[in-house]
Amino acid sequence: xxxxxxxxxxxxxxxxxxxxxxxxxxxxxxxxxxxxxxxxxxxxxxxxxxxxxxxxxxxxxxxxxxxxxxxxxxxxxxxxxxxxxxxxxxxxxxxxxxxxxxxxxxxxxxxxxxxxxxxxxxxxxxxxxxxxxxxxxxxxxxxxxxxxxxxxxxxxxxxxxxxxxxxxxxxxxxxxxxxxxxxxxxxxxxxxxxxxxxxxxxxxxxxxxxxxxxxxxxxxxxxxxxxxxxxxxxxxxxxxxxxxxxxxxxxxxxxxxxxxxxxxxxxxxxxxxxxxxxxxxxxxxxxxxxxxxxxxxxxxxxxxxxxxxxxxxxxxxxxxxxxxxxxxxxxxxxxxxxxxxxxxxxxxxxxxxxxxxxxxxxxxxxxxxxxxxxxxxxxxxxxxxxxxxxxxxxxxxxxxxxxxxxxx
Amino acid sequence: xxxxxxxxxxxxxxxxxxxxxxxxxxxxxxxxxxxxxxxxxxxxxxxxxxxxxxxxxxxxxxxxxxxxxxxxxxxxxxxxxxxxxxxxxxxxxxxxxxxxxxxxxxxxxxxxxxxxxxx
Ligand SMILES: Cc1cc2nc3c(=O)[nH]c(=O)nc-3n(C[C@H](O)[C@H](O)[C@H](O)COP(=O)(O)OP(=O)(O)OC[C@H]3O[C@@H](n4cnc5c(N)ncnc54)[C@H](O)[C@@H]3O)c2cc1C
Ligand code: FES
Numbered sequence: 001x002x003x004x005x006x007x008x009x010x011x012x013x014x015x016x017x018x019x020x021x022x023x024x025x026x027x028x029x030x031x032x033x034x035x036x037x038x039x040x041x042x043x044x045x046x047x048x049x050x051x052x053x054x055x056x057x058x059x060x061x062x063x064x065x066x067x068x069x070x071x072x073x074x075x076x077x078x079x080x081x082x083x084x085x086x087x088x089x090x091x092x093x094x095x096x097x098x099x100x101x102x103x104x105x106x107x108x109x110x111x112x113x114x115x116x117x118x119x120x121x122x123x124x125x126x127x128x129x130x131x132x133x134x135x136x137x138x139x140x141x142x143x144x145x146x147x148x149x150x151x152x153x154x155x156x157x158x159x160x161x162x163x164x165x166x167x168x169x170x171x172x173x174x175x176x177x178x179x180x181x182x183x184x185x186x187x188x189x190x191x192x193x194x195x196x197x198x199x200x201x202x203x204x205x206x207x208x209x210x211x212x213x214x215x216x217x218x219x220x221x222x223x224x225x226x227x228x229x230x231x232x233x234x235x236x237x238x239x240x241x242x243x244x245x246x247x248x249x250x251x252x253x254x255x256x257x258x259x260x261x262x263x264x265x266x267x268x269x270x271x272x273x274x275x276x277x278x279x280x281x282x283x284x285x286x287x288x289x290x291x292x293x294x295x296x297x298x299x300x301x302x303x304x305x306x307x308x309x310x311x312x313x314x315x316x317x318x319x320x321x322x323x324x325x326x327x328x329x330x331x332x333x334x335x336x337x338x339x340x341x342x343x344x345x346x347x348x349x350x351x352x353x354x355x356x357x358x359x360x361x362x363x364x365x366x367x368x369x370x371x372x373x374x375x376x377x378x379x380x381x382x383x384x385x386x387x388x389x390x391x392x393x394x395x396x397x398x399x400x401x402x403x404x405x406x407x408x
Numbered sequence: 409x410x411x412x413x414x415x416x417x418x419x420x421x422x423x424x425x426x427x428x429x430x431x432x433x434x435x436x437x438x439x440x441x442x443x444x445x446x447x448x449x450x451x452x453x454x455x456x457x458x459x460x461x462x463x464x465x466x467x468x469x470x471x472x473x474x475x476x477x478x479x480x481x482x483x484x485x486x487x488x489x490x491x492x493x494x495x496x497x498x499x500x501x502x503x504x505x506x507x508x509x510x511x512x513x514x515x516x517x518x519x520x521x522x523x524x525x526x527x
Contacts, residue, residue: 025454298460376494379491
C-alpha cells in the first residue's frame with residue numbers, strides 16, 4: 001500500500017503520544033494530528049497509583065514529552081476534543097465541535113475506562129475511581145486527610161492504592177468478590193504472598209465478599225454493607241474492579257470488535273487504513289498462539305512500534321514477551337509471559353524473605369515467571385520465553401544454580 | 409522536525425550527551441543536570457531507547473553502552489540494574505541502564521551508543 005501522508009491518531013494517552021513520537025523518530029515527515037479528550041498533554045498513568053498518591057511525582061514528571069515537543073516535531077494537537085464519528089469511505093473523523101479531519105491512516109488509541117460498580121449509592125461524591133490525573137488528584141486529597149477507606153477490588157490497582165494509603169497512615173479494608181486476590185492475573189502462590197504482605201502492613205481483607213449497598217449520609221458514603229450483614233465504616237470508597245475498552249467509536253464504524261478492536265500483528269484492524277493499539281485493542285500474541293487485550297505499557301509501546309514501522313516501510317519488529325510490573329510498599333513485582341492456569345509451578349527463592357519467583361511451565365517450556373524482588377529471574381525468564389528456549393525444570397528451584405545455567 | 413534538536417530548554421545547567429544509534433546516526437542533546445540519560449533521550453525523541461517502565465529499573469529497555477573513555481566516570485551497574493543487564497541483548501563492559509545514570513557536570517560530553525534491539 002502507498003506510504004501514508006496524513007496520519008490521524010484518536011486518543012491522547014500514552015499509546016497515542018508514543019505513536020506520534022515514534023513516527024517522527026522513524027523519519028515520517030507527513031502530517032500527524034493527535035486528537036485527545038483529556039485537557040493535558042499525553043502522560044504516563046502507572047505512577048498515578050504509586051508515586052503520585054504519595055506526593056512523589058508531579059504533573060510535569062508524568063509527561064511523555066515536554067510541552068515544546070509537539071510543536072517542534074510538527075505534531076498537531078487537538079486537545080479537549082472528542083472524536084465522535086468515523087466515515088470510512090470519505091476517510092474522515094468527525095469531532096464534537098463539528099470539525100471533520102481527513103486521514104490516509106487512522107490510529108485508534110482510545111484506551112479503556114474504569115469499570116463502574118453496580119451497587120446502590122455508586123454515584124455518591126466519595127466513591128472514587130482511578131484512571132486519570134483528575135481521579136488521582138481527588139484520591140490523593142482524600143488520602144492526605146487520613147481516616148479510613150474501603151477498596152473494592154483486590155486487583156493491581158486496588159492493591160497499589162492500599163499500599164500507598166498504608167504508607168500514608170490511612171486505614172484500609174480491601175473487599176474482594178473472589179476467594180483470593182489477583183484472581184484473574186496471578187498464580188495462587190503470588191496472590192497468597194501479597195495477601196500476607198498487605199496483612200503485615202495492616203491492611204484488612206474481606207475475601208469472597210459481596211457488597212450489598214453503600215450506606216449514605218449527606219450524599220456521602222459512610223459505610224459499606226456486606227451480604228454477611230457486616231458494615232464497614234469509611235470516609236471514602238475506592239473502586240478498582242477492572243477496565244473496559246473504549247471501542248464504541250470502532251463498533252459504530254463497523255470495525256471488527258470483540259471486547260476490544262480486533263487487530264493483526266501490525267496493529268491493523270479489519271479496515272486496512274485503520275489501526276488500533278493499546279488498551280482498546282485485542283491483538284494476536286504470537287508466542288502464545290492466542291489473542292488478548294492487554295492493559296499495559298509494554299504492550300502499547302510494542303504496538304506503537306508496529307504502527308510506526310508499518311507507516312514508514314520499516315520491517316516489522318520482532319514479537320516481544322508480554323510483561324508487566326507493579327510496585328507495592330518496597331516490593332517490586334515483575335511478570336513476564338502470560339500466566340495461564342493448569343501448568344506446573346516451580347518456586348525459586350524464599351517467600352518469607354520477600355524475594356522469590358514463581359515459574360510457570362508446560363513440560364520444560366517456560367510460559368511465565370512472576371518475580372518478586374527478583375530482577376534476574378524476571379529478565380532471564382523474559383528472554384527465555386522470547387527465544388522459546390527450554391529450561392532445566394529440576395534445577396529451577398535451586399538458588400545455587402544461576403539463572404544463566406537454566407537454559408537447555 | 410529534526411529529532412536531535414533539544415526539546416528541553418531553559419531550566420538549570422545542561423550537559424551535552426551524544427547518543428549514537430546502532431546504525432551510527434548521532435544525536436547531540438543538552439540534558440539538564442540531575443536528570444537521567446534515559447530521560448534525555450526520551451524527551452528529545454532520540455530513537456533506540458524504549459524505556460517501557462519509565463525509569464524504574466524494571467525493564468532493561470533503556471540499555472546503552474558507555475564508550476570506553478567515560479566508563480570510569482559513569483561507574484558500573486550494581487544491584488537490580490546489574491541483575492537485569494546480565495540477560496539483555498549485546499551486553500558489554502560498558503553496558504548500563506540509562507535510567508540509572510544521572511547527569512552531573514562531570515558527564516558533560518558523555519557519549520553512549522545504543523544496542524540493535526532493546527529488551
Ligand atoms: C492507575 C493505573 C496504574 C497503572 N499501572 C501500570 C503499571 O504499573 N504497569 C503497566 O504496564 N501498566 C499500568 N497501567 C496500565 C497502563 O497505564 C495502560 O495500559 C495505558 O495507559 C494504556 O494506554 P492507552 O493510550 O492505550 O489508553 P489510555 O491511557 O486509556 O488513553 C486513552 C486516551 O484516549 C482518550 N480518548 C478516548 N476516546 C476518545 C475519543 N473518542 N476522542 C478523543 N480522545 C479519546 C482518553 O480520554 C484517554 O486520554 C496502569 C493504569 C492505571 C490507570
Ligand atoms: S527505563 Fe526501564 S529499566 Fe530503565
